[in-house]
Amino acid sequence: MPSWTSPWPVAAPLDAHLRAAGLRRCEERLDALPGDVLILYSPPDALLASGLASAQDPPTPLRLATAYKQLQTFHGRHRLIATWRLQALTPEAIRGWLEKASPPRASQLFPDPEPLSALLAKTLMDSQPDLLNAYLDLELIAELAGGAPDTAYPRRLANAIADSQTLLEHCWLPHQHNQALRQDIAAQLVREDALAIESQRAREAEALLRVQVDQAREERQRLAQATRIRDDRLAQLEETLVSQVSRLFRLEAEVDRSRAEREEALATAAELQPRLAARDEELRSAREAEVGLQIRMEALQGENRRAHEEAEEQLLRQLHVLEAHERLVLDIQGHKSHITELKAQLATQSEALRLSREDRDRESARVVALETEREALLQARADLEGRTEALEGRREALERENAAARIQMEGHRVHITQLEAHQAAQAEALRLSREDRDRESARVVALETEREALLQARADLEGRT
Structure with a gap:
């Protein structure tokens, strides 16, 4: 080239x-x-x-x-x-x-x-x-x-x-040029002073912006830490909520089982009620029969005693008669058959008395068994009623625990909603702080650009000078 x-x-x-x-x-x-x-x-x-x-x-x-x-x-x-x-x-x-x-x-x-x-x-x-x-x-x-x-x-x-006039004019031109140049320099100095002031303000604003950025960074760190703490609390609350929900499900299952047991007990009680009524009726009838039997036995015993006494008296009389007539064997030969019949009647009456006593013993044993069965049924009924009352109390306790768990769960949900709202507010504040920081950064960049342009203009002016 x-x-x-x-x-x-x-x-x-x-x-x-x-x-x-x-x-x-x-x-x-x-x-x-x-x-x-x-x-x-x-x-x-x-x-x-x-x-x-x-x-x-x-x-x-x-x-x-x-x-x-x-x-x-x-x-x-x-x-x-x-x-x-x-x-x-x-x-x-x-x-x-x-x-x-x-x-x-x-x-x-x-x-x-x-x-x-x-x-x-x-x-x-x-x-x-x-x-x-x-x-x-x-x-x-x-x-x-x-x-x-x-x-x-x-x-x-x-x-x-x-031409002298032209020469004078040209001689005056540098003075005018120097005067204008001095004015430009003075204006440039004023602009440089203003630029220095603006630059100082920009540096102060930049320092303030750095402080704000540091504060925003610290606030973001605090928010991050608070978010982590909130997440941990939410995780704990979720675990607690899950455990409470599981417990609630278990309580509901127990309530259902208790309700089923209560219904089964009520059904059993309903099934046993006719039997108890029949047993009561049978027991009442047995008692009445026992009373009648006892009255009959007493009457029979009285009759037996009277018959026995009469038989004994008669036997004694007969024995006396026999003794009286033993000596008279011959006299009483004709009465042997009659004595045999009397002995047979006495044996028959004794056997009837024994059978009556056995019937009375059997009836007494049956009455005792019925009384024992009645007491067992009454005890079973009392146990069933106590178990029913216990189940009812347990069901009420489970329902109260269920209501308390639901209230606590609702409180946890409200607290979680408040935490989410607080987190959203903190995120919005952080976003606004970031936007302010970006605007301040853009303003600082613009001021730096304007300062560089003024410095370049100053350098150009010095070069022209």
Whole structure:
């Protein structure tokens, strides 16, 4: 790629013009340039007008003359051309010229010097004639782009300073420019102070935001810890609830079993009730029969006693008679059959009395058995009633426990609902805090961007100054 260089800084528009033509700046020193580098120069007034003759020290006639003479030594190795001639060429013409096409044709109009810089240049040339000679010699060997050398340069300088009013106006322009520049600098300082204040506020806001972020982070950690605690409590409550529900199911199962047992006991009692009534009726009948039998037995015993007594008396009388008549055996031979019959009757009566006593004993045993069975039935009925009452009490206790468990479960559900509402409120507060933090971060970023833009503007202003 073709390159160019210059012993003096080049204005930004010309630099852009050369880049458009495909040229790049060569950063090497003049005494170490590679082959075929385009060297640019400007007339003395242009150097003085732009203030680019020296970056540190003010220009002197000898220094300018020496620079022009040094450029003459590069003739033959490098091409030399004035900056104003390149500015008169299009980028395409510059590119074609460098590619050794047709020679470029630039405008034949020489640039008009500024009055103040023309006065300074003429003064320098009057004090150092070698400056004008060095410049004109450089023009004679440089590329002219189809034009003529700038041999009329002294006359152009004289024409530029001929009008005193124009010279005064141009002398006053730097003062106005400096005044405007001072005002711009003062305004820039005010803006920088405001920016510093705003930056300080931004830093304070950023510090506050960091504190808020730390607080939000701590709050989030607290919320996370509270959430974990709440989750643990919820897990415990769920376990408790599950155990209580299981217990409730067990209680309900026990209640159902108790109800079934009670119903079975009631059914058994209902089944036993007719039997008990029949047994009571049978017992009552047995008692009545026993009473009747006892009365009958007493009557029979009385009759038996009377009969026995009568039989004994009769037997005694008969024995007395027999004894009385034993001696009279012969007399009582005819009465033997009668005595035998009496003995048979006595034996029959004794056997009847024995059978009556056995019947009475059997009836007494049967009455005792019936009484025992009745007492057992009464005891079973009392036990059944006690068991029924116990089952009823247990059922009522289970129902009370079930109601208490349901109330406790409802309380747990309300507590869980409150915990969920509290967690939702904490999550909403955390979300709002995050949104505030994001807005503050965006504001800090915007302030930093504006600060960087102001610093860049300040740097540009200092560069222009």
